[in-house]
Amino acid sequence: MRNPSTSTHSASWQLGIPRKIVWRILRKCLKLHPYKVQLLHELKPNDILKCSDFAMRILNKINEDNCYLKNVIFSDEATFYVFGYVNCHKCRICGTESPRAVREKARSRTKMNVRCALVTDEIFENFFFRHQADSDQCYTSGHAVVLCLSSI
Numbered sequence: 001m002r003n004p005s006t007s008t009h010s011a012s013w014q015l016g017i018p019r020k021i022v023w024r025i026l027r028k029c030l031k032l033h034p035y036k037v038q039l040l041h042e043l044k045p046n047d048i049l050k051c052s053d054f055a056m057r058i059l060n061k062i063n064e065d066n067c068y069l070k071n072v073i074f075s076d077e078a079t080f081y082v083f084g085y086v087n088c089h090k091c092r093i094c095g096t097e098s099p100r101a102v103r104e105k106a107r108s109r110t111k112m113n114v115r116c117a118l119v120t121d122e123i124f125e126n127f128f129f130r131h132q133a134d135s136d137q138c139y140t141s142g143h144a145v146v147l148c149l150s151s152i
Contacts, residue, residue: 075117 008026012019026032061068
């Protein structure tokens with residue numbers, strides 16, 4: 001059991017002992033505690049200044065015109081990978097203190113981007129983009145379920 005990325009489930013199976021005992025050994029004997037992995041974007045030193053400037057500009061625009069936000073579209077995009085899936089909600093790293101390590105994992109080429117936008121009280125149609133090596137295709141939300149099921 002020298003591999004630090006071995007799960008408690010694998011350790012339990014390899015050692016032939018219950019997972020509860022593996023956890024007890026990690027916590028009480030080895031003084032290791034589980035820490036949740038957080039996915040973060042790296043912030044550069046200049047990013048904080050840019051965020052502050054943006055917030056001040058928006059506040060000034062709102063002070064000048066109370067209806068300013070009605071002309072602003074808030075949008076976001078998320079990428080979902082069909083293969084190479086990482087479930088960070090169940091992933092823990094054990095250590096004596098909170099880790100500041102980055103764990104990189106290669107992503108598959110089959111993925112789907114989901115984009116959504118909202119303006120004041122309206123949500124625009126969700127768009128799904130399927131990326132493959134040779135083509136990009138666009139689907140609306142009704143087609144996306146069929147696409148996801150057919151890709152698995």
